[in-house]
Amino acid sequence: xxxxxxxxxxxxxxxxxxxxxxxxxxxxxxxxxxxxxxxxxxxxxxxxxxxxxxxxxxxxxxxxxxxxxxxxxxxxxxxxxxxxxxxxxxxxxxxxxxxxxxxxxxxxxxxxxxxxxxxxxxxxxxxxxxxxxxxxxxxxxxxxxxxxxxxxxxxxxxxxxxxxxxxxxxxxxxxxxxxxxxxxxxxxxxxxxxxxxxxxxxxxxxxxxxxxxxxxxxxxxxxxxxxxxxxxxxxxxxxxxxxxxxxxxxxxxxxxxxxxxxxxxxxxxxxxxxxxxxxxxxxxxxxxxxxxxxxxxxxxxxxxxxxxxxxxxxxxxxxxxxxxxxxxxxxxxxxxxxxxxxxxxxxxxxxxxxxxxxxxxxxxxxxxxxxxxxxxxxxxxxxxxxxxxxxxxxxxxxxxxxxxxxxxxxxxxxxxxxxxxxxxxxxxxxxxxxxxxxxxxxxxxxxxxxxxxxxxxxxxxxxxxxxxxxxxxxxxxxxxxxxxxxxxxxxxxxxxxxxxxxxxxxxxxxxxxxxxxxxxxxxxxxxxxxxxxxxxxxxxxxxxxxxxxxxxxxxxxxxxxxxxxxxxxxxxxxxxxxxxxxxxxxxxxxxxxxxxxxxxxxxxxxxxxxxxxxxxxxxxxxxxxxxxxxxxxxxxxxxxxxxxxxxxxxxxxxxxxx
Ligand code: ME8
Numbered sequence: 210x211x212x213x214x215x216x217x218x219x220x221x222x223x224x225x226x227x228x229x230x231x232x233x234x235x236x237x238x239x240x241x242x243x244x245x246x247x248x249x250x251x252x253x254x255x256x257x258x259x260x261x262x263x264x265x266x267x268x269x270x271x272x273x274x275x276x277x278x279x280x281x282x283x284x285x286x287x288x289x290x291x292x293x294x295x296x297x298x299x300x301x302x303x304x305x306x307x308x309x310x311x312x313x314x315x316x317x318x319x320x321x322x323x324x325x326x327x328x329x330x331x332x333x334x335x336x337x338x339x340x341x342x343x344x345x346x347x348x349x350x351x352x353x354x355x356x357x358x359x360x361x362x363x364x365x366x367x368x369x370x371x372x373x374x375x376x377x378x379x380x381x382x383x384x385x386x387x388x389x390x391x392x393x394x395x396x397x398x399x400x401x402x403x404x405x406x407x408x409x410x411x412x413x414x415x416x417x418x419x420x421x422x423x424x425x426x427x428x429x430x431x432x433x434x435x436x437x438x439x440x441x442x443x444x445x446x447x448x449x450x451x452x453x454x455x456x457x458x459x460x461x462x463x464x465x466x467x468x469x470x471x472x473x474x475x476x477x478x479x480x481x482x483x484x485x486x487x488x489x490x491x492x493x494x495x496x497x498x499x500x501x502x503x504x505x506x507x508x509x510x511x512x513x514x515x516x517x518x519x520x521x522x523x524x525x526x527x528x529x530x531x532x533x534x535x536x537x538x539x540x541x542x543x544x545x546x547x548x549x550x551x552x553x554x555x556x557x558x559x560x561x562x563x564x565x566x567x568x569x570x571x572x573x574x575x576x577x578x579x580x581x582x583x584x585x586x587x588x589x590x591x592x593x594x595x596x597x598x599x600x601x602x603x604x605x606x607x608x609x610x611x612x613x614x615x616x617x618x619x620x621x622x623x624x625x626x627x628x629x630x631x632x633x634x635x636x637x638x639x640x641x642x643x644x645x646x647x648x649x650x651x652x653x654x655x656x657x658x659x660x661x662x663x664x665x666x667x668x669x670x671x672x673x674x675x676x677x678x679x680x681x682x683x684x685x686x687x688x689x690x691x692x693x694x695x696x697x698x699x700x701x702x703x704x705x706x707x708x709x710x711x712x713x714x715x716x717x718x719x720x721x722x723x724x725x726x727x728x729x730x731x732x733x734x735x736x737x738x739x740x741x742x743x744x745x746x747x748x749x750x751x752x753x754x755x756x757x758x759x760x761x762x763x764x765x766x767x768x769x770x771x772x773x774x775x776x777x778x779x780x781x782x783x784x785x786x787x788x789x790x791x792x793x794x795x796x797x798x799x800x801x802x803x804x805x806x807x808x809x810x811x812x813x814x815x816x817x818x819x820x821x822x823x824x825x826x827x828x829x830x831x832x833x834x835x836x837x838x839x840x841x842x843x844x845x846x847x848x849x850x851x852x853x854x855x856x857x858x859x860x861x862x863x864x865x866x867x
Contacts, residue, residue: 215255219465220246221448223473224261224309227287228268231297233521233539233551234506234513240536241503241545241620242472243303247676248615250304251698257465259451260298261309262288266440267348270426280426284312292524300524302532302679307459309451311428311443319455320428320443323492324375324419328432332378332491335433338418342370348423375420375436382487383414389486394499396482397618398546401475401502405482417484445485448497468497470618478502501618504548506539513551521551525735529728533678534560534720540620540677553732557723564720567631568670574638575663576688576715582647586712587661590654597662600637601704604630604669608702611673624677627670634666664689664707672701684719741847750842766823767839767866769856770797775810778830785810786832791822792863800834806851817858819866 222242225235239260246258264284273283288294288310298305309316327333340349343360350360350367360367387410389395390402420436421427427437446454452466453459473481481500489496506513513521526535538559543549579585607630614623641659646652671685675696686696690713695706773796774788783802791797799820807813819839827834839854 212255215253217257217465217469218246218249218254219257219452219468220249220259221468221471222260223471223477224263224311224444224447225294226266226268227262227264227284227294228272230287230292231294231523232513233523233526236297236301236523236535237506237539238472238474238503239298239303240301240539241618243301243305244536244540244620244676245470245472245615245618246304246306247679251672251675253698255464256306257452257461258305259307259309259448260303260305261307261447261451262294262311263440263444263447264288264310264312265427265437265443267421267424267426270424273426281312284310297523300527300532301536304679307451309447311447313458315456315458316443316447316450317428319450320438320446321431322455323446324428324430324438324442325432327377327488327491328375330491332381333375333419334378336374336376336416337371338374339369339371341367342372343367372422373436374418374422375430375433376416377419377442377484377488378491379417379484379487380414382490383410385490386410386414386483386487389496390482395486395496396478396500396502398502400546401478401482405479409479409483414483441480441484442488445480445488449494467495470499470501471497472501472503472618475502475504501545503545504543506543506551507548508551522735522739525732526556529731530556530560530723531681531720533681534564537564537624537674537677541624542621544621545618553729554725557725557728560720560723561725563628565718565722567628567635568674569718569720571631571635571638571663572667572685572688573715573718574635575660575667576713578643579660579664579713580715582643582656583660585714587657587664587710588653589657589709591658591661591709592654593658594655596637596640597658600633600662600666603633604666605702605704607669608673608698620677623673627673630666631670634663634670637666638663661707661709661711664691664711664713665704668695668707669701672696672698681719684716688714688716688719690714764823765821768792768820768822769860769862769864769866770818770820770822770838771862772813772816772818775807775813777804777810778832781830784830785813787813787838789818789820790862791820792861797822797835798833799836799838800829800832801838801840801853803838803840803851803853807853813853815858816853817856817860817862819854819856 220242222239225231242258242260246256249256262284269284270280273280276283286293295308324333338349340351341355342349343363343365348360348362349370349372354361355367356364359365387406390405390410396402396405417439419439419442420430421439422435425437427440428443430436430438448468448471449462449466450456451459452461454462454466471481478500486496508521523535538556541563542555542559579587607626610626611623614626643656643659646656646659667685667689668691671682675682689707690711691707694700700706768791770789770791772787773790776786778784778786778800781804783804784800785804785807787799787801789797789799797820804810820836821839822836824836841852841854843850
């Protein structure tokens with residue numbers, strides 16, 4: 210069919226904030242959208258799959274400042290740099306057709322035009338933004354955001370203030386948006402509709418402040434310098450500018466708009482189901498057909514976040530378990546509309562049970578038996594039995610059952626259908642006992658039929674698994690000798706598409722079993738490293754709140770000492786034994802637990818240190834220790850680091866410190 214005659218399907222993910230590297234939670238939605246896009250392509254649709262990055266806003270401006278780079282340099286690094294957003298989507302085998310960055314020139318210019326249009330049609334007006342203002346942070350806060358009446362960022366005083374700002378007449382569209390949500394399938398799952406109506410629309414929608422003057426990293430309002438467009442307006446319109454709305458860069462608006470579905474995380478459903486349609490209504494533009502609000506991957510009882518140290522690195526997981534296993538796990542384990550508890554155990558179990566045991570075994574047993582009993586190529590003889598009918602019926606009906614679930618974005622249920630067939634096929638092996646049939650040459654036709662039926666089952670299941678595990682399914686096709694024309698959507702509903710005398714190629718195990726204990730230990734080790742890396746590099750003890758009397762302090766006799774000798778202490782991995790010149794003419798011996806930081810004690814000989822010399826003598830490891838050397842301690846990545854206090858070598862031994 211020619212490209213133009215094909216039915217169109219336009220799907221989007223949210224565009225990500227490149228304020229830090231993405232984690233496994235971010236990959237969830239993109240993997241789901243990718244599976245959906247691949248599924249629609251398999252069905253024969255002309256698909257436009259869009260993802261991208263949302264690069265403006267105060268947060269990015271602040272992070273860039275802290276990193277000492279420009280905001281553009283900052284986002285360029287996270288989007289295009291090593292292991293950045295683009296690298297991650299490549300790694301995860303994401304088949305997006307387009308990638309938009311909101312800093313792209315064509316998008317910026319289009320946003321300016323859109324803002325102006327809404328200003329000209331009266332839906333954007335200039336007003337005053339009132340709130341509690343924190344001067345050092347240059348930020349407005351609402352009463353409810355304040356912490357004990359103070360700025361939630363710096364804890365400082367706030368005062369009532371007003372700032373010129375533009376507003377969008379969101380209130381005007383409340384009745385139409387309410388109707389859209391309550392009388393159509395615009396927003397799914399349905400539970401999210403109640404949330405929007407009860408929590409936001411019915412309590413009263415206020416007009417939305419859509420410009421800022423407190424920072425500059427945004428799309429400038431071209432007719433009023435000093436104002437930048439509110440980041441959500443800039444972000445939401447990406448779905449249309451990426452097709453060519455108000456720009457010449459692309460020309461696909463007529464082809465793909467209105468969008469078939471926006472996949473979004475639950476916390477941004479409000480923006481997509483209230484603000485977005487209202488703005489489109491203001492411009493008299495067709496509304497997207499659907500917004501689907503998916504749940505979060507939860508870890509340790511909460512959302513993944515860098516500050517909690519529970520962020521899971523998709524690079525690590527993909528390297529350990531394989532990209533396809535990871536993609537599959539995300540969509541197989543959690544219902545798309547609800548939250549799901551992510552754990553490494555669950556990931557490994559899913560791989561071992563579904564992929565290694567069920568699917569992997571079916572493929573490897575089947576191909577191994579065809580090789581063993583027929584040298585790899587099936588003979589043409591057939592002998593069908595009643596027991597085959599149930600399998601064939603189940604497999605030829607699979608595509609419709611799968612489709613019904615995929616159309617509702619119920620990936621988990623769709624995969625359930627496929628895996629029921631895989632399990633049924635494994636049972637079919639046990640029922641038919643090919644190893645017993647192989648014992649008698651008279652069963653040759655029956656054995657060939659059993660093998661053929663199994664290969665057909667694998668073919669159909671792998672075709673429907675293509676959107677989830679594209680590379681692995683191609684490997685399966687090679688192993689079972691399935692050419693491209695028998696792995697199509699049409700062929701997935703038909704039995705007997707493999708050649709009668711098909712040749713298999715048994716290869717490596719496609720889904721190797723994971724050694725659970727070993728993998729968990731490795732992941733735990735990596736997690737600990739990650740926690741350490743997340744700690745501030747340098748930690749120092751808080752200053753003591755307790756005061757010390759001057760006279761008490763003066764009682765400490767602190768002297769400059771020179772190291773005459775320094776040795777390790779037998780049977781102690783902590784201690785060093787110092788022989789010191791303290792200016793009295795007699796050697797002073799001090800034992801100090803600093804060996805860990807000075808593994809070559811002889812290098813300390815000749816150094817000028819500071820000791821407190823009037824402590825009562827102590828016995829440490831049966832040796833006398835007369836005093837204590839002063840040292841400076843801090844923590845680096847959670848590890849204590851110690852430095853002996855060293856002073857200028859020009860100071861003579863015995864000099865008193867005051
Ligand atoms: O919200 N589980 O960007 P973002 C599932 N720029 N999904 C998660 C998740 C988790 N643990 N953590 C994050 C933005 N997400 C805006 C979007 S669209 C016009 C603008 C999802 O990078 C989150 O729910 O903060 C959201 O849908 C997406 O990642 C992007 O989040």
